[in-house]
Amino acid sequence: MTALHTGRSRRQAAASPRRRRVSPARRSQLIAAYALITPFILVFIAMLVLPLTYAGWISLFQDRLIGGVSFVGLENFERAIRDERFHEGLGRVALFLVIQVPIMLGLALFVALALDSGRVRGARTSRLAIFIPYAVPGVVATLMWGYIYGRDFGPITQVLTAVGLPAPDLLASNTMLGSMMNIVTWEFVGYNMIIMFAALRAIPTELYEAAEIDGAGQIRIAWSIKIPAIRPAILLTAIFSVIGSFQLFNEPSLLYRIAPNVIGTAYTPNLYAYNLAFVNQDANYAAAIAFLLGLVIMVVSYVVQLGSQRAMRGGR
Amino acid sequence: MTGIPVGAHVVDAPVAREGASRTRPRRRAPRSSLATILVWALVAYFVLPLIWLAIASTKTTSDLFSTFGYAFGNTFALWDNLVQVFTFQNGVYVRWLGNTVLYAGTAAFGAMMLSAAAGYAFAKYRFPGGALIFAIVLGAIMIPLTALALPTYLLFASMGITNTAWAIILPSLVSPFGVYLMRVYAADSVPDSLIEAARIDGAGELRIFWTIAMRLMAPGMVTVFLFALVATWNNYFLPLIMLSRSDLYPLTVGLAQWQAISTAGGGAQAVFSTVITGSFVAIIPLMVIFLYLQRFWQSGLATGSIKQ
Numbered sequence: 001m002t003a004l005h006t007g008r009s010r011r012q013a014a015a016s017p018r019r020r021r022v023s024p025a026r027r028s029q030l031i032a033a034y035a036l037i038t039p040f041i042l043v044f045i046a047m048l049v050l051p052l053t054y055a056g057w058i059s060l061f062q063d064r065l066i067g068g069v070s071f072v073g074l075e076n077f078e079r080a081i082r083d084e085r086f087h088e089g090l091g092r093v094a095l096f097l098v099i100q101v102p103i104m105l106g107l108a109l110f111v112a113l114a115l116d117s118g119r120v121r122g123a124r125t126s127r128l129a130i131f132i133p134y135a136v137p138g139v140v141a142t143l144m145w146g147y148i149y150g151r152d153f154g155p156i157t158q159v160l161t162a163v164g165l166p167a168p169d170l171l172a173s174n175t176m177l178g179s180m181m182n183i184v185t186w187e188f189v190g191y192n193m194i195i196m197f198a199a200l201r202a203i204p205t206e207l208y209e210a211a212e213i214d215g216a217g218q219i220r221i222a223w224s225i226k227i228p229a230i231r232p233a234i235l236l237t238a239i240f241s242v243i244g245s246f247q248l249f250n251e252p253s254l255l256y257r258i259a260p261n262v263i264g265t266a267y268t269p270n271l272y273a274y275n276l277a278f279v280n281q282d283a284n285y286a287a288a289i290a291f292l293l294g295l296v297i298m299v300v301s302y303v304v305q306l307g308s309q310r311a312m313r314g315g316r
Numbered sequence: 317m318t319g320i321p322v323g324a325h326v327v328d329a330p331v332a333r334e335g336a337s338r339t340r341p342r343r344r345a346p347r348s349s350l351a352t353i354l355v356w357a358l359v360a361y362f363v364l365p366l367i368w369l370a371i372a373s374t375k376t377t378s379d380l381f382s383t384f385g386y387a388f389g390n391t392f393a394l395w396d397n398l399v400q401v402f403t404f405q406n407g408v409y410v411r412w413l414g415n416t417v418l419y420a421g422t423a424a425f426g427a428m429m430l431s432a433a434a435g436y437a438f439a440k441y442r443f444p445g446g447a448l449i450f451a452i453v454l455g456a457i458m459i460p461l462t463a464l465a466l467p468t469y470l471l472f473a474s475m476g477i478t479n480t481a482w483a484i485i486l487p488s489l490v491s492p493f494g495v496y497l498m499r500v501y502a503a504d505s506v507p508d509s510l511i512e513a514a515r516i517d518g519a520g521e522l523r524i525f526w527t528i529a530m531r532l533m534a535p536g537m538v539t540v541f542l543f544a545l546v547a548t549w550n551n552y553f554l555p556l557i558m559l560s561r562s563d564l565y566p567l568t569v570g571l572a573q574w575q576a577i578s579t580a581g582g583g584a585q586a587v588f589s590t591v592i593t594g595s596f597v598a599i600i601p602l603m604v605i606f607l608y609l610q611r612f613w614q615s616g617l618a619t620g621s622i623k624q
Contacts, residue, residue, distance in 0.1 A: 025515070028520070029441055029443075029521055030441070032437075032441065032521030032522055033437045033443040034437075034443065036433040036434060036437035037433070037434045037437045037446075037449065039430050040430040040433065041434075041449065044453065044492075046486070047468065047486055047487045047490045048456060048459065050471060051464060051468040051471045052464065054467060054470060054474070055466070055467030058470060107358065110354075114351045114354065114355050115355070117345065117348075117351065118345035119346065119348035119352070120348070120351050120352045121347055126355050128610070129362055130358060130359060132603060132606070133366075134546070135546060135599065135602040135603050135605075135606050136550075136599045136603075137549065137552070137567070137598065138550055138568075139552045139568040139569075140568075140571065140595040140599055143571065143575055143592075143595050144365055144366075144369050144592075144595060145365065147372070148365055148368060148385075153381045153385065153588075154385070155385030158385055162384075186362065186365065189358075218348075239458070243458070246460065247460050247463060249553050250553070253552075253556075254572060254575065257576050257579045257580075258579060270463070273466055274466070274557070277466060277469070277470075277557075278557065283470055286466060287470060290463050290464075290466040291467075294459065294460055294463040297458070297460045297463065298458050302458075
């Protein structure tokens with residue numbers, strides 16, 4: 001990742017930023033560097049900075065039936081902070097996160113370690129098979145699981161009734177969240193497993209060959225050598241999962257069609273923001289909700305990062 | 317969920333560097349029955365639903381209700397179902413498939429090129445503002461894409477460009493993680509000595525990038541392309557809010573609309589078998605691409621670089 005040093009050293013360049021004339025070679029390199037990053041930066045500003053700024057701006061307004069659009073300052077945010085439906089959605093995704101993410105990442109880590117240890121028969125095929133749900137669109141996964149859960153022709157109900165057991169309603173208010181956790185776990189274990197597996201393959205074998213010769217078992221090697229070595233990868237998957245859980249939308253929005261009374265319009269914050277913008281036509285308030293949600297996600301990801309750094313320091 | 321490409325360089329940097337140039341000796345580890353059974357039990361969990369979907373797409377709607385999920389129905393109706401999928405509502409499914417290929421293909425190609433150019437620049441040039449810009453891009457990985465979609469919609473609506481292909485393609489071009497991955501990739505796979513040699517031979521900077529660096533970065537670029545392709549192909553929220561004309565829908569939004577028709581019932585013929593077969597057809601292209609390009613993304617992810 002070293003930058004090229006042409007002609008003069010970094011020190012000299014820093015010491016005399018303007019006095020000396022830039023060499024033609026250095027100048028053409030500067031032009032090339034800016035030319036190469038400009039397209040990305042333009043799109044980055046247009047598609048990321050601008051929408052966020054715009055949403056921040058319109059969240060400061062309110063569109064009333066009487067009086068039209070007026071500037072209200074932070075009133076939308078105050079309303080959101082006191083909005084029980086927003087709280088309820090946030091609480092639900094937080095619960096989702098606390099239960100589902102550890103299960104998903106635990107399974108992914110187990111598979112990655114098992115495959116990396118070289119002790120599984122048919123490792124290549126099983127790796128592909130576990131990864132393949134990642135290529136299935138979330139919409140299709142949700143439709144498919146919706147049918148599988150369903151009591152009309154779902155195989156779960158069919159099997160249970162065949163053996164004489166009562167079939168549970170997997171789309172009722174007390175089971176819905178668990179059913180969604182299962183769908184998301186099914187979709188993303190493979191993706192997370194591949195990230196961890198790739199990181200495991202990059203650990204030099206010398207690090208644990210000695211331990212193996214000394215008779216350390218696979219579980220001990222995994223715990224004391226491999227997991228600490230791929231901590232950054234695990235952290236990355238944890239942060240992506242935090243972001244994903246808070247953004248939950250596809251699953252509730254599609255299962256709403258099957259179980260409208262269970263899901264309602266504010267099951268998750270994103271579903272709530274969507275319904276505010278498109279059903280209630282309240283774009284200003286929806287922008288405030290989207291903004292707050294983004295803020296919550298960034299704060300939680302940051303806390304996860306800090307927590308992991310502390311754990312790392314404690315572990316050493 | 318997020319559609320962020322994955323990279324190999326998520327281990328501590330020095331470890332990764334060493335690891336990249338190492339080929340793991342293929343020693344025969346003793347097989348473990350317990351590990352094998354546990355992993356294959358998980359394989360069953362991941363594959364059984366897809367098998368159910370495949371079998372269900374060969375059934376008529378009445379067989380769907382009357383026969384066991386993992387057994388074939390009384391009539392093998394796969395062909396009829398396929399005909400129904402491709403001709404239902406005047407063949408709109410074909411249109412959705414075409415839209416999906418167009419949106420995902422264009423966005424993935426664009427994201428790949430933008431990431432490659434920017435990543436190469438960050439890796440190989442030192443320029444004022446470079447470190448700061450890279451830090452900002454890296455921070456943007458944390459910005460939740462779905463939370464961004466609504467603001468983007470509000471902006472696009474004020475500009476009057478919703479209901480166009482651009483409304484889907486433009487937001488999908490930004491891949492901060494792709495830039496990060498390409499930076500790491502460029503640093504590892506394009507030797508500085510080669511760039512110097514090309515300069516001495518009189519090649520211009522952009523030409524060096526275009527003819528030499530891009531070739532060396534190809535496997536990394538394929539990885540970025542694939543994951544950007546999946547992200548756009550599978551995206552539901554963005555097209556759902558951006559598009560209201562059904563002839564512009566991608567498959568995800570179209571299938572969701574069909575599902576709404578089938579659950580609403582409402583006198584129309586129950587189209588369960590059509591939704592199921594349509595769903596099954598929709599997942600085939602990406603699976604084929606992933607299986608076909610395995611060599612690229614698996615080796616690309618595992619080693620993360622070309623050996624110098």
